[in-house]
Amino acid sequence: MHVIFKSLFLLVFVPIYSQNSISGTISNSNTNESLAYVNVYLPKLEKGTVSDENGFFKIDNLPSGNHEILFSFIGFESKSRIIKIPMSENLNIQLATSAIEMKDIIISTPFHKLQRDNVMKVEQENIKTLKANGAMTLADGIGNIAGVESITTGIGIGKPVIRGLSSNRVLVYVQGVRLENQQFGDEHGLGINDTGVESVEVIKGPASLLYGSDALGGVLYINPEKFANNNASSGDVGTIYFSNTQGFLTTAGVKSSTETFKFLFRGSVASHSDYKTEDYRVTNTRFKEQDFKAGIGYQKAHFKNEFRYNVNTSKLGIPEEIGSQSTEKTPLLPYQEITNHVFSNKSTVFFTDSKLDINLGFIYNDRKEFEEEHHHDDEAHEEEEHEHENDDILEAALHMKLNTINYDVKYHLPNSEKIETIIGVQGMNQTNKNYGEEQLIPDATTNDIGVLATSHIHFEKADVQLGVRFDNRTIAVVSGINKNFNSLNGAAGVKTNITKNMVARLNLATGFRSPNLAELTSYGSHEGTNRFEIGNKNLKSEQNFQMDLSIEYNDKHWEVFANGFYNTINNYIYLSPDSSVIDETPVYNYLQNDANLYGGEFGIHLHPHPIHWLHVESSFETVIGKQNNGDYLPLIPANSINNVIRVEFDKNRLQESYAFIKIKSTFNQNKVSLNETNTEGYNLLSAGIGGTVQFLKNNLTINISGNNLTNKTYINHLSRLKPDGIFNMGRNIGLGLRYHF
Known part of the structure; x- marks a missing residue:
């Protein structure tokens, strides 16, 4: 401090x-x-x-x-x-x-550069593109990024999976600060709305050097909407309608900048009914969400400051079984009510040839879960489902408040044409308190502090990045449990041009993850998961080592990439049943064993001459996860291949126009853990068209997209509804309009 x-x-x-x-x-x-x-x-x-x-x-x-x-x-x-x-x-x-798409600046790595200049391989996708492809939510959209999937509970709840690792092994950054929202739970989603978001970046592999504990599996870095350019103002209002859920997302925003001051405001509301398969609607997958974002910026020659605020409130149904069929949008019991506040302040002081960055954040997460009581007849059950719409008569069975303070201070040393160096200190103070009648994890305080140094060195034929970091985490539980974890980690990478058009990257890195509060202290039933979880206070930190090799070839008319990785994890923490039962619920214990994950992503992109408006893309991704005893790890995505044909035009009347057709083929997943069953493969057909036209002297953007156009009945291996045999969403048509002024 x-x-x-x-x-x-x-x-x-x-x-x-x-x-x-x-x-x-x-x-x-x-x-x-x-x-x-x-x-x-x-x-x-x-x-x-x-x-x-x-x-x-x-x-x-x-x-x-x-x-x-x-x-x-x-x-x-x-x-x-x-x-x-x-x-x-x-x-x-x-x-x-x-003909190659324009790439944005990579923000998640310490040396902001175009991806072609980066030593680390970072995937980036623009939110505008993900929405145009029919993504209903942010969690839905990130599944289009190579090597990234989502564990889902319906469409309203999703959490990222990077190369087979998820939950507390994947760190999420938003507004430049780490997001903390009780992400340990299976049915705990991101709690982030994609409106007011510019792009998403994914660091695949250990990023503990840059971000500390919980970045063992990678980082999902969410970049907020940019301010307007100097002396400019703009605004927009838009809506998207989704046929499957009879749902909508409506948003409006305005922003303006002078030479010195900047501001922006954006609000949005979303509401969805239960999603539909070919045969039925999946009861209680409905949800409602409201989101508000604001930002104020100040900049002079040698100092700039940016303050942002986001509040997101959501009411999410927790599906359990197929029941009442309706298009109502108010969730039934059980459901979650979540309010998430994110305050962030980013300051930079510029000296001659050096600068100091100071990022401060405060996250307040208020999570309530309302459970269904036992009922003696269907009529009484039906009456309570309507009564619970008045939340004043309900008491939250589970109510947790999580307060998190983050700080991140980095000094960029005076650099030369050959070397750039950063030293810094990062940390976190977090308190969890319970207010409900039930308790999954106890009241506790967590403190993190880490110091780091990293350099980017430019040689004539190669770029090298080196770094080292030390971290300490303490967890103090009200019941008297006090834990202390330390870890020293490093990273080394090299990027070189094998030929004029071929680039190779090799990165070696270690990472770690301290056991979270749930893994150490859980004792209770998780609503909807049908598990009574018991923590283990003797758990050790997970420690991993990963090797990444990436090769890319870019020409005027085609691109090819191949990414391979091997990840070994010591003391991997997992849940395992012990055959006992508490409160009519099977008991699961937290255990540890060494594990290994390996696989990669491979793809090709053709834009033939002279028809540069035509793009043919194909990519394949695979990951295998196994414990050292030979058992497979749970929740490993199935192998998949994406094939896309896309055309892009820019005519006077219809600007930035496009059309695409996509087939995603997901293979059988037979490499499953002892607590899982095999999952059959499937093919999904998607298509879309869109563009921008002049309307009342301003731009009107129109998008039409269709997902699962054949109305295929299928189950994704990462769906939390899979054990109940519940299908994923059927055919969905999205119509989006956005007017810019």
Whole structure:
């Protein structure tokens, strides 16, 4: 904490420096014609603009020093340059045409760069693209990212799985701070709405060097909506209708920026009835959600600050069996009521050739679960289902409040053309308190602190990234249990160009995860999971070592990638039944054993000449997880292959228009744990079309998408409803409209 106060002191007494400007022109390298509306962005400053009709751009109020500047435009190859500010002359930038999609800046890694410059392999998807492909929720959308799946309870509850690891083994970051929302439970989802989200990044593999405990399996990094460019304002209102659930998502937002101040506001509401299969509706998969996001930014030449706030409230049904068939949208018993507040403040002080980042966060998670009482006849049961709509007469059986304070302070040392180095300290203080009549985990306080150092070294033929980190976690339980965990971790990676168009990346990293409060202290039944879970206070930390090898080939007309990994985990924690019963519920205990996971993702992307508007994509992903005793790990995704044909146009009347058809083939999953059953494979057909037209002098974006168009009845291996033989969702048509002003 001393480092934080010292850093805040620096913010107050930061010296006054002269302010600088940069300007230049951007043109087509083939025709020398000026390019308008090119994105110009300085990632370290998080400041940018767009070129005007003459290709001219200018950015004011910039600090002195070496800075990376990026130029990107649809249909052209992105370009990056290192510039030294102040500059005495204008920049003259030429961009080459390219059929390869424009890539955004990678935020989740410490050295913000285009993916092609990164030593670590990071997957990134734009939320706009995921929604256009028919994703109903954020958890649904991330399943389109290679190597990522979701454990689902219907459509309202989903949690990420990265290469076979999930729950507390995958860390989620939102608004630049780690999200904590009691994610240990099977039926505990992300609690994040995808409105007001720009993009999603996925670090696959141990990221403990960057993020500490719980990043053993990877990181899901959710980037919030960007502020408007300087001296610009915009707004939008939109809605999406989903035929299967007769549901909708409506959102509205506005944002504006001057040279110094920025703000944005966005609100959304969503409501869905029970989803439908070919034969029935799945009772109590209905849910309602409200979301509000706000952001305020301030920036001068040598200091910038960004404060964001998000509140998300949701009422989620917990399905158990097929019962009443209706299109009502108010959940039945049992259901969850969750309110999640996220406050974040991100500050940066710029010195000559160095900078100091200070990220502070506070997350308040209020979780209530209302359970169904025993009933003597169906009539009484039916009456209570309607009565519970008035929540004032109900008492939450389970009520937990989780308060989490995060801090992350990093100093970027003065860099040169050869080496960039960061040192930092991160930590967390977390308290859990119970207010309901039932208790799954006791009142407790958790404290984390970690120190790290990492460098990115540029050699003539390779880039190398090295890092080391030490962490300490203490858990103090009211009942008297006190645990202390320490871990030293490191990472090393290299990226090199094998040929002009072929890039290879090799990364070696260790990671760790301390046992969470549930694994150490649980004693109770989990609603909907049909398990009485008993914790184990003697559990040790999980420790892993992973090797990643990635090879990519990019040409003007085709791209190929192959990613392979091998992950060995010591002291892997898992649940196992012991044949006993408590309260008519089978008992499960937390045990440990060493485990190994291995697999990868492979794909090809064709955009043949001269028809660059045609894209043919195919990708395959596989993962196998086994304990050292030969037993398979639970909840491992089945192998799958995605085949997509996509066309993209940009005409005067219909801008950014597209159409696609997709077939996802999921294979049989026969490599299952002792507590699982085999799952049959299936094929799902999807298609969509969309574009932007001029309406009342502004842009109107229209999207139509259809998922599971053949209305296939199937069960995903990661569905929590699988043990009851309940199918996943049937045919769904989505219609989206968004008006920009």
